[in-house]
Structures are given as C-alpha cells and as structure tokens.
Amino acid sequence: MDNNYLTILNDEKNRQNKSIVLIASENYASKSVREAQGSIFTNKYAEGYPGARYYGGCEYVDQIENLAISRAKELFGAEHVNVQPHSGAQANMAVYSALFNSPDLIMSLPLDHGGHLTHGSKVNFSGKFYNFKHYEVDRESEQIDYDKLHELAKIFSPKAILSGFTAYPREIDFERMKYICEDVGSLMIVDMAHISGLVAAKLHNDCVKYADVVTSTTHKTLRGPRGGLILSKKEYAKKIDKSVFPGMQGGPMMHTIAAKAVAFQEALSEDFVEYQKLVLKNAKSLASKLAKSGLRIVTGDTDTHMLLVDVSNFNLTGKLAEERLNESGIIVNRNTIPYDVNPPRICSGIRIGTAAISSRGMDEDAISVISECIIQILRNSSDKNIIKEKILSLASKYPILD
Numbered sequence: 001m002d003n004n005y006l007t008i009l010n011d012e013k014n015r016q017n018k019s020i021v022l023i024a025s026e027n028y029a030s031k032s033v034r035e036a037q038g039s040i041f042t043n044k045y046a047e048g049y050p051g052a053r054y055y056g057g058c059e060y061v062d063q064i065e066n067l068a069i070s071r072a073k074e075l076f077g078a079e080h081v082n083v084q085p086h087s088g089a090q091a092n093m094a095v096y097s098a099l100f101n102s103p104d105l106i107m108s109l110p111l112d113h114g115g116h117l118t119h120g121s122k123v124n125f126s127g128k129f130y131n132f133k134h135y136e137v138d139r140e141s142e143q144i145d146y147d148k149l150h151e152l153a154k155i156f157s158p159k160a161i162l163s164g165f166t167a168y169p170r171e172i173d174f175e176r177m178k179y180i181c182e183d184v185g186s187l188m189i190v191d192m193a194h195i196s197g198l199v200a201a202k203l204h205n206d207c208v209k210y211a212d213v214v215t216s217t218t219h220k221t222l223r224g225p226r227g228g229l230i231l232s233k234k235e236y237a238k239k240i241d242k243s244v245f246p247g248m249q250g251g252p253m254m255h256t257i258a259a260k261a262v263a264f265q266e267a268l269s270e271d272f273v274e275y276q277k278l279v280l281k282n283a284k285s286l287a288s289k290l291a292k293s294g295l296r297i298v299t300g301d302t303d304t305h306m307l308l309v310d311v312s313n314f315n316l317t318g319k320l321a322e323e324r325l326n327e328s329g330i331i332v333n334r335n336t337i338p339y340d341v342n343p344p345r346i347c348s349g350i351r352i353g354t355a356a357i358s359s360r361g362m363d364e365d366a367i368s369v370i371s372e373c374i375i376q377i378l379r380n381s382s383d384k385n386i387i388k389e390k391i392l393s394l395a396s397k398y399p400i401l402d
C-alpha cells in the first residue's frame with residue numbers, strides 16, 4: 001500500500017466532501033465512470049482507429065471505442081464522432097489543424113468577453129498560429145450582438161466563426177450563427193464544452209445540427225471523465241481523424257474512452273435529463289437570490305448552468321471574493337466581466353456554476369443557504385466560524401459519491 005498516496009487521496013476526498021463546489025467547469029463523475037477510467041483498459045496501446053490499429057491485441061479496445069462512438073452519435077445526433085482527444089484544448093487544436101492553414105482568419109469571442117483560451121488568445125497556440133479577429137458582447141446588454149457580429153463577418157470574411165463559450169451565461173442562438181456563417185461563406189465551429197450536458201438533454205438549443213464541427217470536453221455538465229470529443233459532419237471526418245491521430249496525439253487513452261462510453265450511456269437516460277433540469281433551476285434561483293441581495297448578475301440573468309457575478313458594487317475584486325469564499329468552503333473562480341476595468345489576475349467578477357452541487361442533489365433549500373452564505377461572506381457581515389459551520393453542515397447533508 002502506498003500510504004503517501006492514500007493520505008493525499010483521503011485529504012482530497014475530505015476537501016471535496018466538505019466544500020461547496022461552484023466552479024462552473026467541475027462536476028462529480030459517477031462511480032461507474034470512475035471505475036471504467038480506472039480499469040485495465042489503461043494497460044493497452046491502440047494507436048490508430050478501430051479496425052486499423054498499429055498494435056496487436058486490439059479486439060476489445062476496438063469494441064469499446066466503437067461503443068463510445070455509437071453512443072455519442074445517438075446522444076448528439078452527430079454524423080461523425082472522434083472520441084480520442086485527450087482534452088478540449090487538444091480537440092480544438094486538432095480541428096484547427098485539420099481545417100485551417102496558418103495564418104487563416106478565424107472569428108471568435110475573446111477570453112475577456114467569455115471565450116476560451118484556445119479561441120485565439122495571444123498566449124495560446126491558437127493566437128500564435130492563426131489570425132483571430134474578435135467579435136464582442138454588447139456593452140449594455142453584455143450579450144452577443146448578432147447584428148454586429150454579422151457586420152464584422154462581412155468585413156473579415158473569416159474562414160470560420162467560432163462560438164460556444166467559457167464564461168457566457170446566456171443561451172446561444174446557433175440557428176442565427178449558421179445563418180451568418182452561410183451568408184459570409186464561413187465554416188461554423190462550436191466549442192460546446194460548458195453546455196454539452198444541456199445540449200445532450202435538449203435543454204439548450206442544438207448546435208450539432210447546424211455546425212460543421214463541434215468540440216467538447218466530457219467532464220463539465222456532461223459529467224463524464226476528464227477528456228475531449230469532436231463531432232462533425234461526415235465530409236470533415238477523414239481530415240479530423242487524421243489530425244487527431246497521427247497529427248496531434250499518439251496512443252489514445254482507452255480507459256478514458258471506456259469511461260466516455262459509460263458516461264454517454266448515462267447521459268442518454270431520463271435521470272440525466274432530470275439532473276440537467278435541476279442544474280438550470282438551481283442556477284436561475286441562485287442568480288435571482290444573489291441579485292435580490294444586491295449583487296449585479298452580468299447580463300441580468302442566466303439560461304445555463306452558469307452565472308457571472310460582478311462583485312465591484314460590494315467594493316471587492318474577483319480575486320478577493322474568490323479568496324474569501326474559498327476560506328469559508330465555497331469554491332468559485334474569479335472571472336473577468338465584459339469591459340472589465342481590472343486586469344485578468346484581479347478582475348471584477350466571479351463565475352458560479354451549479355452542475356456539481358446539483359449532482360449532489362442540492363435543490364432550492366440548499367440554494368437558499370448557499371446564497372445567504374455567499375452574501376454574508378462577501379459583505380463580511382457574520383462571524384466567519386459560524387458561516388464555516390453552516391457550509392460544513394450543508395455539505396455533510398449531501399455527500400459526494402464515493
């Protein structure tokens with residue numbers, strides 16, 4: 001027995017059990033998903049694709065990869081699926097490399113307006129290899145201004161328009177995106193990492209039917225193992241597969257692909273749809289309670305699992321708010337808000353998500369306690385130990401799956 005490992009594992013178990021995780025990109029994978037990810041499939045090399053591997057002994061890993069692919073196709077109605085990307089960032093990298101040549105022009109939402117690092121940030125490969133031009137959210141509504149986006153797309157004639165975001169709380173109009181892309185002759189690419197669980201449950205409008213290519217992670221609202229996924233129209237299948245392997249990756253992680261297969265089956269269930277309804281209900285309720293207590297909710301509301309909260313009218317920065325909440329056992333991340341006056345490391349907002357707490361079964365009663373605690377912590381208006389106790393007691397009522 002490796003006691004050092006066990007001690008650290010136990011500490012992390014305690015941390016997860018005793019805190020309230022409101023990080024919008026985190027969730028708790030089921031025991032079945034974790035068992036598959038911890039299975040003996042980890043022992044197998046399988047470079048290549050089912051039926052065309054570069055190693056012997058691949059008969060069962062072929063079956064597991066085909067199972068994951070067919071379930072993902074059924075779940076999302078996709079024509080083609082690649083389940084091999086190790087992460088969302090690698091999925092994006094593989095798609096760009098399959099479809100673009102450096103320095104093709106791509107349009108996207110920038111990081112400080114809610115886009116992802118891989119959507120053209122200068123410090124990321126995407127911004128280094130490709131010529132990203134950004135559309136932004138409207139200063140007043142803080143939502144995407146599709147008319148403006150359309151105007152910009154006519155000017156830039158991008159090779160592709162990227163949508164699907166990391167810190168954007170409202171529903172995206174994918175039909176409109178498709179209309180704009182068709183009008184200017186661009187490819188439509190969607191990174192649905194945050195909303196893939198909602199899309200799977202048909203509680204967010206569908207991007208798969210409109211987009212040429214959709215990328216995702218599998219561990220956020222989708223509640224699978226940590227990993228990536230690419231869905232596409234048939235015509236891009238060959239290019240994308242070649243770009244993932246041998247272009248970007250060597251051996252696929254067959255244990256993670258096994259866990260993806262299990263997660264996709266879970267996501268096809270009625271229980272999963274009910275879970276996603278709870279995620280949405282909890283997010284709406286938390287937004288409304290925090291707003292009633294004086295916090296400004298960016299865009300005024302949420303349509304997803306996520307809300308973005310401007311803490312500046314509490315005389316706080318995002319950094320300070322994150323640290324204070326963290327000390328009391330409520331885990332969030334600081335986040336820039338659109339047109340933020342503070343630098344990214346400090347920023348003026350926090351991002352809150354309800355995917356993880358909803359997996360623990362937390363509902364309206366829990367949301368009331370959480371919102372009260374958030375307000376008291378941010379106002380510094382109650383005894384810290386009393387709040388910590390309240391959070392601990394709430395967390396212990398809703399244990400995480402072991």
Ligand code: DSN
Nearest residue numbers: 024025088116166193
């Ligand atoms: N870092 C993830 C998030 O927190 O949204 C996206 O990759």
